[in-house]
Amino acid sequence: MDGLRQQKVLQEMHEIKRQENDAMKREQEEAYAALYNANEQKVRLEQRINEIELYVKDNEDKLATNKHQLEVLQADYDRLQHERDAAIREVAELREKNQQRVLAPSEAPNTKFSLVELQQATQDFDQTLKIGEGGFGCVYKGILRNTTVAIKLLHPQSMQGQSEFHQEASKSFFKEPTFSVTESASVLSTIRHPNLVTLIGTCPEVFGLVYEFFPNGSLEDGLACKNNKPPLTWQIRTRIIGEMCLALIFLHSNKPHPVVHGDLKPDNILLDANYSSKLGDFGICRHLIQTNTCSTTLYQTTNPRGTFSYMDPEFLTTGELTPRSDVYSYGIIILRLLTGKPPQRIAEIVEEAIEQGNLHSIIDNSAGSWPFIQANQLAHIGLRCAELRRRRRPDLAVDVWKVVEPLMKAASMTARPLSGTNLSDDTCTPSYFICPILQVNNRSNISSIAYQLSCDDEQEIMNDPYIAADGFTYEGEAIKGWLDSGHSTSPMTNLKLEHSQLVPNRALRSAILEWKQQEQH
Structure with missing residues (x-):
């Protein structure tokens, strides 16, 4: 009995020992598994650390490169900013010089003819x-x-x-x-x-x-195709719109007193041999007096005169003539050039066509294939200018010119001369890219020296344009030759030049270079 009890106790102890061994074995296996996982995680973390270090190093190199490029760009920006500021100062100086060209109001023309x-x-x-x-x-x-x-x-x-x-x-x-x-x-x-x-x-x-003298008559003659002349192309019409905008901006910003034309209409816009436009017939124009309070004294009359269809409605009702009276007339002219229609109710016709999405139906097709985007822009700016209420009309220098200038430049890139101009039929060179002295039709106004220049460089685009005291731009070599030969008068107007100083026309030179590059492409 004692032997069996002892054997049973031994068996129980053996079983407990076996269970303890199994538990220790499981704990050991679990510890080995945890250690294996920890080693694997360690390897992965080391690989990730290496990748991050490589990424950081690569980005540090890129950052250094970008920092250098940023420094280069900053230097270029500073240089361009400096050039821009210098150009702005030069433009301001040129504008001031142009304004200073205005003679005293009491001076009469200095040329008398018998x-x-x-x-x-x-x-x-x-x-x-x-x-x-x-x-x-x-x-x-x-x-x-x-x-x-x-x-x-x-x-x-x-x-x-x-x-x-x-x-x-x-x-x-x-x-x-x-x-x-x-x-x-x-x-x-x-x-x-x-x-x-x-x-x-x-x-x-x-x-x-x-x-x-203007060989191509008035803009009204051009729109009417007088003397069987070909219709004005949309490029020429766009250029005329831009040129008249510049002329009005110049008059309205005249110092010491703004000038209002008062009778702006196609009959008073004249076209030269190259179909460049000039504003004339200042029949009812006025200088507006600037007061000490920085306001402008309006001209007022009880008998408004002018051409009814182009006249500012507020001028008709109040008799007050202001620069925005010219803006209204300018808007009617824009719409006429775009549509070819008579001025009566033209703003209503264009506005109605736009509202109906039918603008293309009223565009003057005799001018060629108007780019619709440009035609649409001109229609809208023309309507804004032709607003019945004066205060709603845009400012020419601020609002209108920023629309008209790019359209004018785009039109010059595709311009083709009309038959009868002094440019050859196979060229699309804008007329204002050619020196007036070197143009064939201007030989009657130039000396033998300038004529010799024209024989060598006839009709060539200007490479080095300069502005003379008469406000015209010439090829540097040609105008210098003109002045060096003893001339003291303008090659274009025959009037005495106030001085012989020449100013580089960098804006025109830039436009010429841009045009040449596009021609090469």
Whole structure:
């Protein structure tokens, strides 16, 4: 019995020992498994650390490279900013010089012509040379001092005598004019701009005014295809819109007093041999007086005059003439150039077409295939300018020019000359890229030295354009040759130059380079 009990106790102890061994074995296996997992995790972590270190090193290299590039870009930005600031200062100086070109209001044109000279220029006022006639008098084409000119003779009964003619040709426009054409003479004799008609001189003996001649007549003639001339292309029309915008900005920002044209219409926009436009006939224009309170004194009349369809409605009702009166007329002209339609109700017609999504149906197809985006932009800016309420019209220099300028540049890139211009049929060179001295049709105005230059470089695009004292841009070599040969007058206007200083036209040079690059592509 004792042996069996002892054996049982031993068996129990053996079983307990076996269980303890099994438990220790399981704990050992678990410890080995945990150690194995820890080793694997350690290897993975070491690999990840190596990857992160490589990534950090790679990014440090990229960061260093980017930092260097940023420093280079910052240096380029600082340089371009400096050049931009210098260019802005130069533009401001040029604008100030242009404004300083305005003569004193009391000065009359400094060129006087005799009656004999006018008779010789027009073959004793031959009727075949008459190019215009109206209530003011007659206009003749003539050759005066080797220059083709337009000679306007005023009817004597429209004036109060020769003394009043002198008074009208030099007064400051602060009162109602006796005769509108002499008002034009006064403005054009005191202000110079490439897009304003140049008054060459006067003939007091017969109340005569001598202007530069425009072989392509007025914009109204161009729109009407007068004398069987081809329709104005959309590129030319866009350029005219831009040029008139520049002319009005110049007049409205004139110092010391802004100038309002007051009778802006296609009849008063004249086209030269290259279909560049110039604004003339300042019949009811006014200088507006700046007061000490920095406000502008409006011109007011009880008898508004002008062409009804182009006249500011508020001017008609209030008699107050302001720069925004010109903006209204300018808007009507934009819409006319776009559609070719008469001015009556043209804003309503265009607005209705836009609302119906039918603008293309009223665009003047005789001008060629208008790019619709450009046509749409012109329609909208034209309508804004032609707003009935003055305060809703845009500012030309701020709002209108930023729309018109890129359209003008884009049009010049695709421009093709009309037949009858002095550019060859196989060229699309914008006319203002060519030096006026070197153009074939301008040889009557240049000396033998400049003529020799034209024989060598005829019709070549300017490489080094310079602005002279007359406001025109010339090829540097050509204008320097003109001045070095002893000339003190403008090759374009024959008027005496105020000085012989030349200013680089960097903006035009940049446009020419850009145009050449696009031509190469």
